[in-house]
Amino acid sequence: MDFVASCKAMKNNKQCKLHFCHKCLLNRYGERAEEVAALDDWHCVRCRGLCNCSFCRKEQGLEPTGILAPKAKASGLSSVSELLKVEGVNTFAYPKRAKLEDVSTEDVANEDNKAAGKKKKALIKNKTGLTKEEDSIEDVAKENNKAAGKIKKAKATNEVKEEIKIEIEVKLPDGISLTNVAGIDVPSEETGNVLQFLEFCSAFGEALDLKEGQAESIVTELFSCGRSTRRQQYCSVIPMMIQLLELISHDRDVSLSLSATDSTWFSSLGECLLQSGVLSDVFPPETFTSGVSEYKKMDASTKLKLLNFLCDESLSTGALRNFIDTKNVEFEAERKEAKGKAAAAKEKEKQLKQKMQGDLVKAHMEKNGVPLTIEEHHAIVSQTKAEVKEAHEKMLEAKGMISGKRQRCAAAGTDPILYNDDGFVLWKLKCFEEEPKFLLQDLGTYGDLSPHEKWLAFKPEQKQEIEKYVSAKG
Structure with missing residues (x-):
């Protein structure tokens, strides 16, 4: 951005x-x-x-x-x-795994409408006397009038619902400017860049073998002041850049031996930028010919820009693409397992309810039809009630994993929850865990070159309002 x-x-x-x-x-x-x-x-x-x-x-x-x-x-x-x-435009095609064909709701509705149409046609044919002489043309007219009346009534009901929907316009609550991420104070204009880096580390921390809290440590060092912090950058920020540079160069069949103690890593970074052809206005080639002293002069924003550039470049490497594919397979397997668990729990709940009903009938028959007392009824029900509750909770837990809008694994990217034409994007990021976990990205107005982006957070008590807004707009 x-x-x-x-x-x-x-x-x-x-x-x-x-x-x-x-x-x-x-x-x-x-x-x-x-x-x-x-x-x-x-x-x-x-x-x-x-x-x-x-x-x-x-x-x-x-x-x-x-x-x-x-x-x-x-x-x-x-x-x-x-x-x-x-x-040629047909030469390249990204390979995709075969998926089971899903029958959409719209297709089912169309089939139902066709079946209903055939049934109605048969009914009219019957009413016209082609199959039963006693059915008159008058009966056909009555049937048609009834059908037309139902359609008119349904249309009127939908129009009323639409008017009510327009009148009750749900609004998104006001957010607070986000200047603290993961307990780190950052300038508001850098919030988006910090979130981008942290979300990348959340998705690919396993692939890069990052230690817990390493990403947050890097951001802390970038935006903290003092000479001691500047010296610490060689223990955290630069090694991260070197790791990404080696990942990218290995994918391009280039062997590099980089070290944080000399300027080799900095010149290699300049070469990587030159090959990519981006950010040439921010980092001209001569920036990287003067040695690592140029890096020391850079502010936190510029260093973060370099770090995010390397993160972006590494996304096209074979190592991270294979990691994404592996995680996708694992995610689909987990979803399939969750569906199986949900189905099994639902079936068990059904069987337990049937057993409980059967026990009540049996007890009633043993008393020769005399109604059960409250105590007798409670004694029979309590035996299986706890098991029914447990089965129901397992079903809800399994359904919770397969429901919702997130239909792919974290490594494959983060989808926005909602986007509207006013330039507001609602997110739930893996790297942001503070309640209510919703973040609002205000893309603002675009100038000739740069957007004026803002990030807003919400108070915990605003969660219900946000969910209501998502439900109305989603």
Whole structure:
């Protein structure tokens, strides 16, 4: 979010709301954000019909390409767009695991409507005397009028419900500016960058063998003042950068021997930036030729920018892609196991209830039909009531794991809970555990180059209001 290019195209007297990050624009389409952002009439690739993202390719009947930027550069081409022109738009397709086909609610509804239509047609045929002479045309008219009346009544009911829904407009409560993350005080303008880094570490801490609290320690060192803290950065911040650099270089078949005690890691970082072609306005090549002394001059914001750049670059490495695939398989296996547990618990609950009912009937028969006393009824019910409750709780627990909007594992990315056209995005991040755990990202208004982003938190007592808003808008 630190640098974007905003589309200037007008649609229905409104400006297009798409904003492209500088890295995607360069790697996927070969265009520089700083150049197009200066143009008054720049139209984004979506408006020009050139977008090659997965959504647009699916609309065109094509498969998603997956990550192709490294392949394009290895082929001597400037972007994925150029690679697709040279190799053909149908050449690349990201491999996906086969999934069981799900029958949607809409498909079921359509089938039900077809069946109902056939039944109605048969009924009308019967009423017209083709099969029963005693049914008159008048009966057919009555049936049709009844059906029309039901449709009209249902339509009127829906209109009333819609009016009530509009009148009772649920609003999101006011948030508080988030300047403390994981107990660390950070400048409000850096909150998003800190969350980005911490969320990356939450997702890939296992793959990178990060120690507990290591990510928070890095952020603390970056935004704390004092000479002692500056010396400590060599024990935390720089080793993290070196680890990511070695991961990236290994994936590119480059052998590096980096050390925090000399400037080799800093020059390698400059080479990595140069190859990526991003952030050239912030970090010109000469920055990394003067030695590690240039790094010491950088403020916390600039160092965090470098760290997040390396995190982004590492996402395309084979090591992290394999980690994501492995976690996806594990996540699906857990979901499948949870579904099995939910089904088993539901069946056990049903059987226990049937047993309890059977015991009551048996006791009633043994008394020759005389009603059971309250004490007798309680004695029979109490024997299985605790087991029924336990089975029900197990079913709810298993259902809780497979329900909700999060339909993929944490390593595959974090989806926003809600996004609206006013530029507000509601999140639940793994790295943020403070109640009520909801965070609001206010994208604000976009200038020519940079968005004015804000992050807001909520008070615990506002949780119910937020959930009500999500339920109304979701």
